[in-house]
Amino acid sequence: MPLSPSTGAQYARILGIGAAIPSRVVDNEEMCTYIDSSDEWIQQRTGIVERRWVAEGETVESLSLDAARQAIDRAGLAGADIDAVIVSTVSHMLQTPSLAAHIAAELGTDGAAAYDISAACAGFCYGLAQADALVRSGAATHVVVIGAETLSRITDLSDRSTAFLFADGAGAAVVGPSDTPAMGPVVWGSDGDQYDVINMTKPWPEALQAGENSNIFMEGRAVFRWATGFIASAAQECLDAAGVTAEELDVFIPHQANNRITDSMLRHLTLPDTVKVARTIKHYGNNSAASIPIAIDAMLASGEAKSGDLALIIGFGAGLVYAGQVVQLP
Numbered sequence: 001m002p003l004s005p006s007t008g009a010q011y012a013r014i015l016g017i018g019a020a021i022p023s024r025v026v027d028n029e030e031m032c033t034y035i036d037s038s039d040e041w042i043q044q045r046t047g048i049v050e051r052r053w054v055a056e057g058e059t060v061e062s063l064s065l066d067a068a069r070q071a072i073d074r075a076g077l078a079g080a081d082i083d084a085v086i087v088s089t090v091s092h093m094l095q096t097p098s099l100a101a102h103i104a105a106e107l108g109t110d111g112a113a114a115y116d117i118s119a120a121c122a123g124f125c126y127g128l129a130q131a132d133a134l135v136r137s138g139a140a141t142h143v144v145v146i147g148a149e150t151l152s153r154i155t156d157l158s159d160r161s162t163a164f165l166f167a168d169g170a171g172a173a174v175v176g177p178s179d180t181p182a183m184g185p186v187v188w189g190s191d192g193d194q195y196d197v198i199n200m201t202k203p204w205p206e207a208l209q210a211g212e213n214s215n216i217f218m219e220g221r222a223v224f225r226w227a228t229g230f231i232a233s234a235a236q237e238c239l240d241a242a243g244v245t246a247e248e249l250d251v252f253i254p255h256q257a258n259n260r261i262t263d264s265m266l267r268h269l270t271l272p273d274t275v276k277v278a279r280t281i282k283h284y285g286n287n288s289a290a291s292i293p294i295a296i297d298a299m300l301a302s303g304e305a306k307s308g309d310l311a312l313i314i315g316f317g318a319g320l321v322y323a324g325q326v327v328q329l330p
């Protein structure tokens, strides 16, 4: 008996974007009550003036839901139209079941496929690549991709090499069929030789046995070198793969890791002054998988970016892993 393969849309696009910003503002002055640092040092090294942390009642689940509902609404869809939910997070504290399965039920999907991915700060771009493939293969018609983190729960507030950097938040995108090309090929990969450059202090069972939390630690200089060298080149590859020149680009949205990394990438890419560059780290900090969709949402809301613009997005982080693509903004 012949087998019928799945067939999908010719192209996929982002149909809607949503974001959820936690309510607690932690400025550098408050940060300096936890670590020996200064507002001047933090701003000069990272560009961060303040970051957002979850307040009482806010969780990685609630942020994910708020962002996803907004994205679905803006796409002109309802929960029942969604047939796959992908959540990228390192902050969901259960190994199983997935956060995505819970979110799929809360969104009112009709039993959508649901799974989490662990790709740290590259997670949103990994999720978009999968959504693009699912829609074009016919495995799904409308996919919600969520990047959500509550890194404040796994950050050691006495560690002066990480405490000032990490933050909380969620962003989401709905990806669906398109008549015209609107998502370039993903450029992605990993460098597991640098597995320990960003890692957790202990596996959870060991940490709990010792009465401790397991927190993120980072070799900042190694991350900085990798991001400003290899990742800057990967960003150029994203443009080349999509057949888009620097002059044709409207917006550049790198993962909001650190403003100095963004500055270094800009020097490498030699983008024209007309290209708008995301700098949401200033008020939101580094919220990992959430940083790119939050930046897209903020730039669309402020008018810095507009619907139809071509944006280069690229995420990179623990693994080490990275992923980027050129997308047309909804």
Ligand SMILES: CC(C)(COP(=O)(O)OP(=O)(O)OC[C@H]1O[C@@H](n2cnc3c(N)ncnc32)[C@H](O)[C@@H]1OP(=O)(O)O)[C@@H](O)C(=O)NCCC(=O)NCCS
Residues within 6 Å of the ligand: 035, 036, 037, 038, 041, 042, 045, 046, 121, 160, 161, 164, 218, 219, 220, 221, 223, 224, 257, 258, 261, 286, 316, 317, 318
């Ligand atoms: C984290 C980072 C800002 C630290 O900056 P750095 O210049 O590498 O810092 P170093 O650890 O080498 O320390 C340099 C100096 O700053 C001091 N310092 C370190 N942390 C400090 C802090 N929180 N506040 C004030 N001073 C600090 C050190 O004591 C040292 O002082 P010295 O020169 O008198 O000895 C930088 O490495 C970085 O941006 N890395 C990339 C990290 C990143 O983006 N991660 C996200 C990945 S998703």
